[in-house]
Amino acid sequence: MSLRLNTFTKIVGIIVLLLIPIIALYWFSNKTSMDVVMNEVEISMHKDLSYFAAETDETAEQLAKSGLMITEDINVRTLEFLEIATLYEQTDQKIRIADKLRLINASSDWDTTISIYAPATNTFVSTDFHLEYDKDLVAKNYSKVWKYTENVAPYYQNNPRFVRFLSEPYDSTSGNAGVIVEVSFAADELVKALERFKAGSKGDVFFSSPDQEILAVNGSDTELQKKLLAKVNLEKLSESQYTRIKLDGVEYTVNSVYMPELGWYLFDYLPIDDVVRPITANSNLFYICIVFLLIGSTIAAYVLYTNVQVPIRELIRGVKKLKKGEYPKLKVFHPNNEFHFLLVSFNDMASQIEQLIQNVYLEQIRSRDANLKQLQSQINPHFLYNCFSLIRSLTRLGEKESVMELALHLSRYYRYTTRSERQLAYLREEVELVKSYLAIQAMNVxxxxxxxxxxxxxxxxxxxxxxxxxxxxxxxxxxxxxxxxxxxxxxxxxxxxxxxxxxxxxxxxxxxxxxxxxxxxxxxxxxxxxxxxxxxxxxxxxxxxxxxxxxxxxxxxxxxxxxxxxxxxxxxxxx
CATH class of the missing domain: 3.30.565.10 (Histidine kinase-like ATPase, C-terminal domain)
Known part of the structure; x- marks a missing residue:
């Protein structure tokens, strides 16, 4: 392993190894905290939702019981035979029944309408004197359980209502009943109840029918509520009480309670990010601090690397090159650093050694030059003998021109090699010498x-x-x-x-x-x-x-x- 890995890389590696368990432990702790918080929030939401649903369902049940009591009332039952009474008795009976209906209606917090109709005598009594009996409308809305309907009397100005019919006999239809009691209340009553509940709730609450008809407060995101309903499995949700759904990159916790009296579901949903935002903010702050700590540690390790490791590596490189016979000039790092003196001293030492070696080489070159000058004054016997032998052979062959050319090149060659007045020569002169030499060798080879x-x-x-x-x-x-x-x-x-x-x-x-x-x-x-x-x-x-x-x-x-x-x-x- 190189020295660089033993210092800079190793320091950074140690820092990273120390941070990894800290980050992992914090991540696990943070995840556990978020799970606990979300679980408590979901339990709390479901508890509040269950209480509100039970209260709403109980109110609807009380209204239904009131309607049942009215069907059993002796005065109401007389409406079936009211035609045999005098006009005064009929009027007096209707007034007494209307007063009793208004008294029952006053006991409810909701704006409720109770109406009685006796088909045999064509008698109609209601808590709201503006209403008139509509046989066809009753036939459309007739239901023994609570029914949400938009088919309402003109007086209600098309505002949807919940209606329930009770009859005497109880299991009779609208066509053969002796007495029919209609109990209804405006759907806005549930919306008002939602507004009161939402004021103290963490999420967004709405009612939904099994057919996914939605009742929500004004300003609610109905499109989001429809998307959530499309994702919800009501059977599983009734078992687990709450579930988590992800839409458009946002995760929601969804609670639901079924109201058996009304036959509707009460939903409450909340973006999980809204709950865990403080925890997430703390987590992000922690991770930012870790990043800055890592950056700071890396900078510190880099400063240590540049101030210690790099100079040491440069000295090692210089020593290795010096060992190979090279004399490098090292880079001088950080004038205020303690290694400055070592680097400068090494450069001075290398320069002195190089100068000494060059002086020795120069003396050797001068000695060789002296030997060369001495050799230049002598004729190379081997080369000269070869030339004479070649001249002799060419002369026997009668190659007069070749002998003259050889003698010319030989004279030029020895004239140049024996001249020693200058240490330098023009390149053209060296080329001419080489030409003469090659011309001679071309005749020989x-x-x-x-x-x-x-x-x-x-x-x-x-x-x-x-x-x-x-x-x-x-x-x-x-x-x-x-x-x-x-x-x-x-x-x-x-x-x-x-x-x-x-x-x-x-x-x-x-x-x-x-x-x-x-x-x-x-x-x-x-x-x-x-x-x-x-x-x-x-x-x-x-x-x-x-x-x-x-x-x-x-x-x-x-x-x-x-x-x-x-x-x-x-x-x-x-x-």
């Missing part, structure tokens, strides 16, 4: 060709003397000679940052292991018994142009090897 493409813009660039010829010589001796021919390509290019010269051959090439070995030799100083031209070339590039210059090696797609020299195109060495 069968089927060897070469192509040189250097842009004019690069010809006047200054590079270290004899930097290109050793690479070309390696390409010929180790790439083409073993297979008796091939092609060497030398190309120059420039981009926004670098000048680049590539030397490519299509010779025997190298394996991946050999390429890795060459790269290793190029990065390591040569030993006394084993030199490396690539290492020397790379060091000369680094000393001349700095760390942005160097040598790169690539395997060719079709065999061979590509060596690339690159250096900054704004380097002082190019001016």
């Amino acid at each position: 069968q089927d060897m060709t070469y192509v040189i493409t250097i842009p004019e813009a690069m010809e006047e660039l200054e590079i270290p003397r004899l930097i290109l010829q050793p690479i070309v010589e390696n390409a010929v001796l180790h790439g083409l000679e073993p297979i008796g021919g091939g092609e060497v390509q030398i190309a120059g290019s420039q981009n926004d940052r670098y000048n680049i010269i590539t030397v490519t051959d299509n010779g025997v090439g190298v394996t991946e292991e050999q390429l890795a070995q060459l790269k290793l030799q190029m990065s390591m100083p040569p030993t006394e018994d084993k030199g490396c031209a690539l290492w020397n070339t790379r060091q000369r590039m680094l000393l001349q142009y700095g760390q942005e210059a160097g040598v790169r090696l690539f395997r060719g797609d079709d065999g061979g090897l590509t060596v690339e020299l690159y250096w900054p195109n704004d380097s002082e060495g190019n001016q």
